[in-house]
Amino acid sequence: MRRMDRWRTIDIVIAAIIAVTFGVIFWAWNILWGATGGAFAFFPPAQTLLYGVWLIPAVLGGLIIRKPGAALFTEAVAATISALLGAQWGAVVIPQGLVQGLGAELAFAILLYRSWRLPAALLAGLLTGLSAAVFDFFAWNAAYDLWDYRVPYALLTMVSSTIVAGAGSWLLVRALAPTGVLDRFGAGRERELV
Amino acid sequence: MSEVVLRGFGWRHAGRRAWAVREVDLRIAHGERVLLLGPSGAGKSTLLAALAGLLPDDSGESAGGAEIDGLEPRKAREHVGLLFQDPQTQLVMARSGDDVAFGPENRGVPGKDIWARVSDALDRVGFPYPITRPTSALSGGEAQRLALAGVLALRPGLLLLDEPTANLDPDGAALIRRALTQAVDRDTTMILVEHRVAEALPLVDRVIVLEPGGGVRADGPPAAIFAELGDQLAAEGVWVPGRPLPQHKAVLPPGASLVRAEHATFQHRLRPVSLEAHEASILAVTGPNGAGKSTLALLLGGLLRPTSGTIWAAPGGEPWTWRARDLASRIGSVFQDPEHQFITSRVRDELAGSRVDELLSRLRLSHLADANPYTLSGGEARRLSVATALARAPRLLILDEPTFGQDRRTWIELAALFASLRDEGHGIVAVTHDADFVSSLSDRTFVLSRGRA
Amino acid sequence: MITPLASDARATAPLARRNPVAKLAAALIFALPLVSTLDPLTPALGLAIELALLPLFGVRYGELARRAWPLLLAAGGILVTMVLFAADRTGTVLVDAGPIEITTGVLLGALGLVLRVFAVALPGIIVFATTDPTDLADALVQNAKAPPRFAIGALAAFRLLPLLGLQWQALTLARRARGLDAGRNPVAKLRLFASTAFALLVGALRRGGRLATAMDARGFDAGTPRTYARRQIFRPADWTLVAGAALLSAAALAASVVTGMFRPVIG
Structure with a gap:
């Protein structure tokens, strides 16, 4: 095993903190948009637009930690936390989170954990969206019409995930690096000496 | 039981041009209690982190050598405990007793011995609650006392304190100073970083002043150091006792x-x-x-x-x-x-x-x-x-x-x-x-x- | 304010006391097979079993309703989506208004899906309502062989959750103090939200870095095998719980297969 593959404590804690922080952000989102959230729930296709936001932890965790398993671990913790906080979906969010995290993990693995640039982020967003879409395609959407609903839903999920989770996470890392909080990570070291 | 020796020690953080500490030569004997001073940016916290073995190779570049009881700091970690400023980012567990047990668990202390250590450490800092007390229900001063117990449960020979009262209100700070007086025995070497000198003096018998550019500016008993360098240190930002502050009362009557x-x-x-x-x-x-x-x-x-x-x-x-x-x-x-x-x-x-x-x-x-x-x-x-x-x-x-x-x-x-x-x-x-x-x-x-x- | 679920007067309830890993495994083993079919009978049986066992977990029906009510929104969504997009439009036509065509088949399908959402979600809600996060992490490490540094690291981060909730409130007030508010403009509202979320993330990552250093200072990365101050034991009763969950779930599915109502999601 390459030495860089060993997880430092800060890798573990930061991955988990990303998950916890997004737990708080989703909580705040529900308070702010409670009413519209209801409307989204009543028309599930619209939810796909927001789907990408739920998938940010997987891609962001991978881009910051840069270690095998980071995307998977971050999304798994995020899912467990939403279950611990009493998310109404119960324990099923845990396998669902694992499936979603696997998508992003696969993208970074295809690139041999060597590329962390925009294309890698977009691929991770796309694949985590794909895995989320496949899970929903069978688990939740099986009773709906294939071409009018299931296929468009899956495609919209992937588009949203590529843009929001993929490009969005990449932009987040770019914005976080100058604040100094990523100094102990490769993602933060690419700025100039100060 | 710990002795500290530094020879030309220096450290530069990755991504920085300037050295955080440089050219430090020091010998601190077993059982000494040292106040480490210096203006902001003199590298006091970096030095403590280095002694605690918390600066991994990939996070920067080192110079010279540091030894604790003859071992390099990363090998001497079992002898060293470090207390930080902010209690909120030191507590790990949801229940007070579990948090004190965290260190002994990491060090592989057998499960049956851990709880005796926990209650001993909590007694030493005067923690007033049962071990099931949620850590989220503690005030700042109480939480910091618990964090101190967590460090003491590891029975360090060298206790490092990095501005342990800086995040606390005056009551909380007094609580921590009392706990330290009580808990640190003559067998423990202590290095304290603290810029409020008056409050630190009762705890220490030696003062070391770091020079921002590198090296040690002064080293000796508190009275001698402050007689010689008190004014300079005060001008650099250290809260040296007995130096008055400027008065700024209003000269005009209050308006609308x-x-x-x-x-x-x-x-x-x-x-x-x-x-x-x-x-x-x-x-x-x-x-x-x-x-x-x-x-x-x-x-x-x-x-x-x-x-x-x-x-x-x-x-x-x-x-x-x-x-x-x-x-x-x-x-x-x-x-x-x-x-x-x-x-x-x-x-x-x-x-x-x-x-x-x-x-x-x-x-x-x-x-x-x-x-x-x-x-x-x-x-x-x-x-x-x-x-x-x-x-x-x-x-x-x-x-x-x-x-x-x-x-x-x-x-x-x-x-x-x-x-x-x-x-x-x-x-x-x-x-x-x-x-x-x-x-x-x-x-x-x-x-x-x-x-x- | 968000707080982790508390476990109050349940310490004595026979199933709430079971090993957290056993409870979690039972919830998943019971709930996941229910996902495999679209008929209304299987989830109806599943729900009946769940509600019957609820008192053994020491959870009151009112409390379960309080935790599960957001599922009603999802149920409404399912109904709307089924009316618009149902694949199966057999049965008697009840309403026919252009694109909206409601048949008995559509309503039966919607009923199945709504029951399924509840039946799949409740086991997890019940288990997490009766499980302390520390106990869960301990059991994952000691009984499920999860890597201890990852389980304990996640637990330590979880402890910061209420603190981050307070941070969010302070950040919101500070933005008003800076002269920023969105009024009713949704785009401005979204931008303000993103700016607050970013500030929260910066603060959280900084805290995380300090927490990791403090954990290492207490030997978290020492490399010596960790010992356990708290013991989690997997007893025969825990095996019984897991086996019982598998049996009951299989029974519900078997009933639907035997009655010919089983409708697999694949195929």
Whole structure:
């Protein structure tokens, strides 16, 4: 095993903190948009637009930690936390989170954990969206019409995930690096000496 | 049982041009208690982290050598304990006893022996609650006492303390000093970093002063060090005892009323309060923890709606009903944590739309105009947060613990700034624990007492 | 304010006391097979079993309703989506208004899906309502062989959750103090939200870095095998719980297969 593959404590804690922080952000989102959230729930296709936001932890965790398993671990913790906080979906969010995290993990693995640039982020967003879409395609959407609903839903999920989770996470890392909080990570070291 | 030897020791963090510590030669004998001093940026915290074996190779570059009991620090970690500033980021577990057990678990202490160690460590720091007490229910001082117990449970021969009271109010700080006096025996070597010297002196028998550029400036018994270097250290920001602070009382009588609270309460956090603040005057609000000082600041700042009673503010109206834009041009609020107020990625952009350059130079931030606000030091971040509150030229400023945790030099600068704002006619309300702020600056003091609405 | 679920007067309830890993495994083993079919009978049986066992977990029906009510929104969404997009439009036509065509088949399908959402979600809600996060992490490490550094690291981060909730409130107030509010403009509202979320993330990552250093200072990365101050034991009763969950779930599915109502999601 390459030495860089060993997880430092800060890798573990930061991955988990990303998950916890997004737990708080989703909580705040529900308070702010409670009413519209209801409307989204009543028309599930619209939810796909927001789907990408739920998938940010997987891609962001991978881009910051840069270690095998980071995307998977971050999304798994995020899912467990939403279950611990009493998310109404119960324990099923845990396998669902694992499936979603696997998508992003696969993208970074295809690139041999060597590329962390925009294309890698977009691929991770796309694949985590794909895995989320496949899970929903069978688990939740099986009773709906294939071409009018299931296929468009899956495609919209992937588009949203590529843009929001993929490009969005990449932009987040770019914005976080100058604040100094990523100094102990490769993602933060690419700025100039100060 | 620990002895520390440094030979030409230095460390440079990855991504930095300058060395954090450099050319340090020291020998600290078993059982000594050392106060480590130096201006901000002299590398005191880096030195402690190095001794605790917390600077991995991939995080920077080292020079010279460091030894604890003849071992390099990373191999001597079982002998060393380190207590940090902020209790909130040191506690790991949800229950107090579990948190103290965390260290012994990591070190592989057999499960059956751990609880005896836990209760021993909790006794040594005088922890008053049962081990099931949730860590989230502890006050700052109590939480820091628990963190100290967590360090002592590892039975370190070398105890390192990195500004252990800097995040605590005076009561909490006193609690920690008492716990340290009680808990540190003659078999423990101790190195304390602390810029409030008067409070540290009873705990130490030797003072070492680091030179910012590298090396050791002075080393010896406290009385000799402060007789020789006291004035210089004070000028560099160390709180050396017996050095008076400048007095800034108002020379003009107070002007028109700017804000008035009448029997204002907020939920159960604040009992009914009536007070008034005026132009050209500084009002200090003091009181114990839990009296609702920060809540009162938010009410006066128009950020919360009172549960009962009223808040009136100039030019007329209830400030919580105002649009944010109007509010910011009438009342400026400065939060305890400066970072809460940053909304851009450049210091200059934080002040956009106002007299940027004038404000930057007045607050000595001009050289940082293009820096990211999150990279500023504590004192710089505080000055920027005051600048953001002044950006829309409000008449009234509400400050929450404006001088908290600052070194002496920054403190003096901030005091001069607040005094000059007051003398230009601004009204200032400051919620504070800081007795020096009250005696140097405030024109009136309002004491908030604890109690429920 | 957000707080982790508390476990109050349930310490004595026979199933709430079971090993957290056993409870979690039972919830998943019971719930996941229910996902495999679209008929209304299987989830109806599953729900009946769940509600019957609820008292053994020491959870009151009112409390379960309080935790599960957001599922009603999802149920409404399912109904709307089924009316618009149902694949199966057999049965008697009840309403026919242009694109909206409601048949008995559509309503039966919607009923199945709504029951399924509840039946799949409740086991997890019940288990997490009766499980302390520390106990869960301990059991994951000691009984499920989860890597201890990852389980304990996640637990330590979880402890910061209430603190981050308070930070969010302070950040929101500080933005108003800076003269920023969105009024009713949704785009401005979204931008303000994103700026607050970013500030929260910066503060959280900084805290995380400090927490990691403090944990290392207490030997978290020492490399010596960790010992356990708290013991989690997997007893025969825990095996029984897991086996019982598998049996009951299989029974519900078997009933639907035998009655010919089983409708697999694949195929």
